[in-house]
Amino acid sequence: MSGPHCSNLDLDTLRAKFYQLHIAVEQSPAATAITDTEGRIEYVNQRFLEVTGYSREELIGKTPAMIQSGTTPEAVYRDLWQTLRSGQVWRGELQNRKKNGEFYWEAEIITPVRDDTGEVVRFVAVKEDITERKRQEEELRLLASVFQTGQAPLITDSEMRIERVNQAFTDITGYLPEEVIGHTPRLFKSGRHDQAFYTQLWRDVLETGHWQGEIWNRNKYGEIYPLWQSITAVSDETGKVRHYIGVFHNIAERKRLEEELEQQATRDHLTGAHNRRAFDTTMRKAIRQAERSDNTFSLLLFDIDLFKSINDQHGHDTGDSILKRLATLVSQALRSTDMLARWGGEEFAILLQDTTIQGASIFAERLRQQVAETRLHGLNVTISLGIAEYRRGDGPEAMLARADNALYRAKRAGRNRVGIAGAHA
The missing domain is CATH 3.30.450.20 (PAS domain)
Structure with a gap:
């Protein structure tokens, strides 16, 4: 009596333990699947269903091929099966596809299960969803590449x-x-x-x-x-x-390129002095400032005396050299607030900020004398100058006309002179 009684007790204990094991696997946070040796699914736990979106009826009897994403290289699956059929545990990461088509990543451990004779009869796969981890890794890789x-x-x-x-x-x-x-x-x-x-x-x-x-x-x-x-x-x-x-x-x-383009847009290519366009902009700005304040400024126009004769006798290369040397000489005599421009040919313009006609006259006479005493490209050169001071109501054209008239009078008086525009000139 005792033998069968003990046998039934052991069987009940075994059933209870099996049930406990079943509950533990069923409620495990790790997705678990059991397959036969051909990979056909015999059991999946609740977590497996939650991860894949499939029901048990849809999975039992099928192979894991139904959740493959198609993105995992075939070499990974070859290695997986070679490892399992040699009786070894396989560990790796696979990208799979849920029922709704969404991709996800899993870290898997697949273990061969042996019978009493040592023959592999099943495989147990335990899977961890690592989609978020892979997303973070990819994000870090992107950040690293950006870095x-x-x-x-x-x-x-x-x-x-x-x-x-x-x-x-x-x-x-x-x-x-x-x-x-x-x-x-x-x-x-x-x-x-x-x-x-x-x-x-x-x-x-x-x-x-x-x-x-x-x-x-x-x-x-x-x-x-x-x-x-x-x-x-x-x-x-x-x-x-x-x-x-x-x-x-x-x-x-x-x-540097912006400055170079600015230079090309505002500078005379031969002498490096400002061009007429840049000078006109600065002059209009000076007039607006003078209109709003008690400040004044003066305009000088000057050109090289008998420049055509220099070109005819010594050639245009010599003429160009003289123009460049003259522009450099005048620039060195100016303040940072003043402006020199090549007006055209051998004619130049100077804007003297915050300068009255008296101050401009002193500057012009000093400049005339300095040029006359300096040999430019081995030649004696002189300049004639015309000066006009801003007066309220002046526009650029009016100032230029008065300075040009003063220059013309200096030329008529014998050149190498300074002409000054009068109050009503």
Whole structure:
């Protein structure tokens, strides 16, 4: 009696343990599947159903091919089956497809199950959904690739202490990472911007989360250079700023090209003096300023005496050299606020800011004398000058006409002279 009784007790215990095991597997957070040796599904747990979107009826008797995405290389599956058929455990990552067509990633461990004789009779697959992890890894890879571009990113904490830079940062600034990490970007201030500039910059960052624009910095060697920079505030889920990310690149070459184009647009190609277009713009601006204030200015027109004879006797190359030398000589006598332009041929114009007719006369006489005493390209050259001071109501044409008349009178009086436009000339 005792034997069968014990046998029934053992069987009940076994059933209870099996039921407990079934419940544990069924409620496991890891998707679990059991297949036969051909890969046909015999069992899946609840988590497997939740992940794939299929029902048990749709999966039982099928192979995992129905959830394959088609993106996993065939070599991965060949390795999987070779490993399992050799009786080894396979570990790997697969991209699969849910019933609704959505791709997802799984980390899988597939284990061969042996019978009492040691023969493999089933496989047990335990899967972990790693879609989010793969997304984060891809995001980090993208960020890493961005971080290693020619752009120079700069990451700081909320107190603006630098945490990370890249090689492009070192190439542009000259600073190695260990020389700047822990410091603030104040290290790079050039002195070219006033406090109002930085106040507005940070107001934009704090109010909108972003700023971008041109900024001048100083590199490790003391050189000041222009950058195009963007600054972004990175906040946490509570809205508190945790980091600032700055991305910049050197625009010195672009600025050089812009200046070169500006030079070409506003400068005379032979002498380097301003051209008529640039002079006209500056003169109109000077008139507007004079109209709004008590300031005045004077206009000088001058040309080289008997320049045609110089060209005829010595050739146009000599004439061109004299024009260039003369422009250089006059430029050296001007203040930074004054302006010299080649008006055409051998004729030039000078705008003397904040200068009365008396001051302009003194300047013109001194310039006339200096040119007469200087040999230009080995030749003695003289100039004649005409001066007009701005008077209220003058337009550019009226001033130019008065200065031109004064120049004409200087020529008629024997050249190498200064002509002054009178109050009613």
